[in-house]
Amino acid sequence: MFYKSTRNSNLKVDSAQAISQGISEDGGLFVPESIPSLTLDEVKQISELSYSERAAYVFSKFLTDFTDAEIRYCTDNAYNTKNFESENIAEIAHLFDGTYMLELWHGPTCAFKDMALQILPYFLTTSAKKLNIDKKIVILVATSGDTGKAALEGFKDVEGTQIMVFYPENGVSSMQKRQMTTQEGENVGVCAVKGNFDDCQSGVKTIFTDEKVKKALEENSLMFSSANSINWGRLVPQVVYYISAYASLAADGQISLGDKLNVVVPTGNFGNILAAYYAKRMGLPLGKLICASNINNVLTDFINTGVYDRNRKFYATCSPSMDILISSNLERLLYMLTGDNDAQIREWFGALAKDGKYEVTDDIKSKIKEDFYAGFCDDEATKAAIKSVYEKYSYVCDTHTAVAVKVYEDYRRETGDTTRTLIASTASPYKFSASVLEAIAPDFSAEDEYALVDKINELSGIMIPESLASLKNKPVRFSGSIDRNDMSDYVMEQLNIK
């Protein structure tokens, strides 16, 4: 299996190359040249395997340049009970008749990003070894909260790597900030930036392409790579849990093998829902893929009208991990839907870079509508959804998952479609305690985030994750903040190449 760039169909690299590079030099994203198939028989067989084995099975179809032993080394080190609080790695909760919550937050940082970022360091170091790269890999991350911590946990003390994370000084929840500033590990750096997420993101991009930095890296035997979902190594692990969940539901008699299953995904960068699309294209019997957004509803508009327009106000919401106006992974979907038309992609994404806007053809619009439905809701509706789910089912969900619940309710009302449905639950409610409590215990006032955590525990009965409880006694290692223009100096200093 080879990988092409969405902006150059003639490029051909193997998966080790695609993963270690992160993004293609032409600015495109790496995509598999064909989509491997999965039969119902295989789904049935998979249900008898552990999560790590299920993952290895799926990866063997995509990472054909990896040996079985290399793949098992990666999956066994990532998906185990040292890293995840659940033996099943992802849990399925039954919300109401025919509706299931796929809880993807039982990993070390309590958000679904762990599902991919626990394995990415193994993919990356294995790829580098296969390619005889003896440079140290430097990971730079701009984060709005969840990716940063998940990447830090994944890469901490991984030999041959160093990681630096930039987050907006006032743009993350207090728990997220505490998670990052107390990070352990000898190869980690965490830095607050005076600015918003976009400032962090463009700062990182500038460093990536800075000629002076490039030269200094070269001279010091260092190379950059990416831990964002533009990296194929972060996307492919997400395909696994949709297949795994379907197999478990079938084995459990909740669905019959071959039945359609709808999927609802709270969406930001379009990575998670794109993984569901890959699973469907492989042959997993998924029905509608329901794309749920918060009030930053650029994707809702795009799926409904075919016009992608980022020229709009940016809102800070109570589901901050979905506060995003440029959904990178859409590029992969459009490349597939245009029949791998790289010229078309260059045109649309050139227009996006230049004017912040592009419109797809009618043919593509109708193709998108065949698989996807899109909706959005504001913070008020998000909190109302948390409250109603709590009152009806005694289940406490986080703000991102609540957006998915609300959009799913709208979908069901609008279409009357009662197909069994899987909702991707992307974060533990503990991570967004303040907003969750505003919904279900509005009169509660707390001194600090730990009082909030105790209250959520009292109301939800969900065990307090050890990784969050232990933060209370950890010293802050990274304090202070820097100016956006000083990010490059910070990186050079950390790498000792000034």
Ligand SMILES: *Cc1c(COP(=O)(O)O)cnc(C)c1O
């Ligand atoms: C990152 C994130 C999302 C959005 O996922 P994408 O793959 O970027 O669409 C949703 N919810 C939570 C909690 C997240 O951390």
